Amino acid sequence: MIQPGQGDLINIHTHDSVRTEGVFAVENLMLHEGRVPDNSADAFSVGIHPWFLQKKNTDEQLSGLAAIASDSRVVAVGEAGYDKRRGPDMELQRTFFEAQARIADELGKPLMIHCVKGWDELWESRRRLKPKSAWVIHGFNGSPEQARQIVSGDMYLSLWVKSVLNGTLNQVIAETPLSRLFLETDGFYVEMKSVYDSGAKAAEISLSDLATAILQNYNDIFVGNKR
Numbered sequence: 607m608i609q610p611g612q613g614d615l616i617n618i619h620t621h622d623s624v625r626t627e628g629v630f631a632v633e634n635l636m637l638h639e640g641r642v643p644d645n646s647a648d649a650f651s652v653g654i655h656p657w658f659l660q661k662k663n664t665d666e667q668l669s670g671l672a673a674i675a676s677d678s679r680v681v682a683v684g685e686a687g688y689d690k691r692r693g694p695d696m697e698l699q700r701t702f703f704e705a706q707a708r709i710a711d712e713l714g715k716p717l718m719i720h721c722v723k724g725w726d727e728l729w730e731s732r733r734r735l736k737p738k739s740a741w742v743i744h745g746f747n748g749s750p751e752q753a754r755q756i757v758s759g760d761m762y763l764s765l766w767v768k769s770v771l772n773g774t775l776n777q778v779i780a781e782t783p784l785s786r787l788f789l790e791t792d793g794f795y796v797e798m799k800s801v802y803d804s805g806a807k808a809a810e811i812s813l814s815d816l817a818t819a820i821l822q823n824y825n826d827i828f829v830g831n832k833r
Contacts, residue, residue, distance in 0.1 A: 608648050608679070609829060615798045615817055616824045618764050619685075619718060619744045619790035623647040629798045630824075632681060634718070637671050643679040649828075650677075651718050653684035656693040659702050668702075672709050681828045683710040684717050685744060688724025696727060703727075707735050716740040716827050718764075725752075732759065740827040745792055746778075753778045757786045762823070764788035767796055770804050779808035784819035 610616060610630035617623075623633035623646065633647035638658040643650045652674050654667060675683050686706035688699050710717040716739050721728050732741070743756055747766035756763060763782060767790060769775040779787070789801050799813075806813040 610648070610821055610824060612821070613814075613817065614821060615802050616788065616820045617791055617798050618742070618788040618820075618824070619651070619792055620647075621793040622791075622795065626798065631798075632828075634685060635674070636685070637667060637674070642674055643677045649681045650679055651682035651684055652680050653686045653706055653718065654702050655685050656687050656689045656699050656702070656720060659694050659698055661694070661698055664701065668705050668709070671706065672712075675709055675713055675715065680715070682716045682718050682742070683707075683713065684742075685720040686717060687720035688722070688727045689720060690723035692722075696724070699724070700727060700731065704731050704735060707731065707737055707739075707741075710739045711735075711737055714739060716742055716762075718742050718744050720744060729759070742788060742827075744790065747775070748778075750777045750781055753782055757782060762786050762788060762827070764790045765805070767791050767794055767801055770801055770808075771796070773804070773808070776808040779805055780810070784809070784811075784816070785823060788820055788823060 614630040617631040620631050620633055623631040630648050632649045632651055635641045635650055635652040637654045683706050686703050707717050742762040742764055744764045745766045746763045747769050765775050789805055802813050806816040
């Protein structure tokens, strides 16, 4: 397993990883794409995205996911989640989400979560499963109140890149404990340093201090699997 170095900027979620000096990127693989971990990125997450669920061959899909997720280069399971704007019926989404959460627990790896308008379902799954592994809400773009609820529920936030850059999430950044924060580029071609610059400004700390805090978070839950 490749691990980030001191001073690296962690990009916790990207779909288009390009190796960049000083940046440690976690590239997301989606099962339907048929890709597997290789040498194209520092580390990977792998999951079955709610947009691409298939009702047939459920067991085969999940066993295939578990096999890929067991690779040492895979540091997290997901994107898994709930999406009421796009995707199949919520019961099928629940089946796949909870199965992936169980795989994450079995492997001792965090769960990367995509959630759009499915917060009630997400909280119900969390109450039912009582997960041992950390849950990270990827692409968070909600209110400070919602952010506080997520953090108080023992989850982590990885913030929506566009809203970090344009300042929409400044209050969320200012109020969220650094120990619960991650940054990402998702599918956008954005320099990671510019994302950290915006985040550091909103948090009123130096880029170096922000990078150190996020590196510690990565080491805690992606390497040490602590919460």
